[in-house]
Amino acid sequence: MSNEKYKNVMHLGNPTNTIAVLNRYGFNFQKKFGQNFLIDENIVEKIVREAGVTEDDFVLEIGPGIGTMTQILCENAREVVAVEIDTKLIPILTQDTLSYYDNVTVINEDILKLDIKKLADDKNGGRPIKVVANLPYYITTPIIMGLFESNVPLDSITIMVQKEVADRMQVGPGTKDYGALSLAVQYYAKPKIVLNVPASCFMPRPNVDSAVIKLERYDKPPVDVKDEHLMFRIIRASFNQRRKTMLNSVGNSGEVNVSKEKLSESLEKCGLPQTVRGEALTLQQFAQLTNTILE
Ligand code: SAM
Numbered sequence: 001m002s003n004e005k006y007k008n009v010m011h012l013g014n015p016t017n018t019i020a021v022l023n024r025y026g027f028n029f030q031k032k033f034g035q036n037f038l039i040d041e042n043i044v045e046k047i048v049r050e051a052g053v054t055e056d057d058f059v060l061e062i063g064p065g066i067g068t069m070t071q072i073l074c075e076n077a078r079e080v081v082a083v084e085i086d087t088k089l090i091p092i093l094t095q096d097t098l099s100y101y102d103n104v105t106v107i108n109e110d111i112l113k114l115d116i117k118k119l120a121d122d123k124n125g126g127r128p129i130k131v132v133a134n135l136p137y138y139i140t141t142p143i144i145m146g147l148f149e150s151n152v153p154l155d156s157i158t159i160m161v162q163k164e165v166a167d168r169m170q171v172g173p174g175t176k177d178y179g180a181l182s183l184a185v186q187y188y189a190k191p192k193i194v195l196n197v198p199a200s201c202f203m204p205r206p207n208v209d210s211a212v213i214k215l216e217r218y219d220k221p222p223v224d225v226k227d228e229h230l231m232f233r234i235i236r237a238s239f240n241q242r243r244k245t246m247l248n249s250v251g252n253s254g255e256v257n258v259s260k261e262k263l264s265e266s267l268e269k270c271g272l273p274q275t276v277r278g279e280a281l282t283l284q285q286f287a288q289l290t291n292t293i294l295e
Helices: 015-025 041-050 068-076 087-097 116-124 137-149 163-170 180-188 228-240 260-269 283-294
Strands: 058-062 079-084 104-108 129-134 154-162 189-197 210-217
Touching: 015 087, 041 068, 041 129, 041 154, 041 189, 041 210, 058 068, 058 116, 068 079, 068 087, 068 104, 068 129, 079 087, 079 116, 087 104, 116 129, 137 154, 137 163, 137 180, 154 163, 154 189, 163 180, 163 189, 163 210, 180 189, 180 210, 180 228, 180 283, 228 283, 260 283
Parallel strands: 058 079, 058 129, 079 104, 129 154
Antiparallel strands: 154 210, 189 210
16 A cells, blocks of 8 residues: 555654644644544554555545545545644645645535535536545544445545544444444445454544444335435434334334324334334335335
8 A cells, every 4th residue: 555656754553753743833632623633554554555545536524634535545546625623733634744735625514515426416426425534423423324324425434533423334233233323324335344443543442342343335225215314204213212112212203204103104014013112123115114204
């Protein structure tokens, strides 16, 4: 992965180089932005390798920090756009750590406010993009759901998240981690945890374990559902009160406009017991129940 052309670049995966940059700019970490920078070159290279980035790819990086992973992305991708909210990091990136690369654009913006679909259309002609990021953990779920729900043309999302959140995205029914996030992610993508990353690989050290998960976007969802919004409302209502039966959690939910009678009848038609809880249903069963309610 390392290329001769870049052998003189001060790679930030080397902690000595990271500390030098931080000192040069008197940079103070901002907790509110979830700033934990990677300081392990091996991990950075592995993330980019697992993301399968090639010289044909347009890559969106969310939260480049001082540019540790951006450097390696630039060395492997055709083009990189890095979106960073913290204004103090912009001169570090553009005038220093990324100044060697001519295939990167840094945008100073909140990723939740950026029109990513337009960016993908403008920069990649609407073809699927790859998203790679060591995410700010405080907004992991809105970032992922925003990417899936806003029709951004996506090939894959390879992201560092809290280990516990990665587990939640990957599991199926019958486990305590199974919930609305598992089902939402699995509706849009095939999830696979590709790397566990200890806290010692970051500066400052986070107090949680981390993992890298790759979400490969499906061309078409794995289930046929007539109204995905209704299905997700049913899913949310089931897990908002996960210890209750679906008849109570969904039947009494203001969000799902379905009578208890209709729900009871639909559960029966789907071969599900009246006492069933949402945590026991697969994505397939949620889709079937939704379609039955709509019959
Ligand atoms: N990629 C760098 C690395 O691996 O060393 C930094 C990762 S750090 C966990 C998360 C980064 O996301 C920080 O640089 C932070 O300032 C940035 N960030 C936080 N909230 C953001 C937002 N809403 N939009 C864009 N960037 C954000």
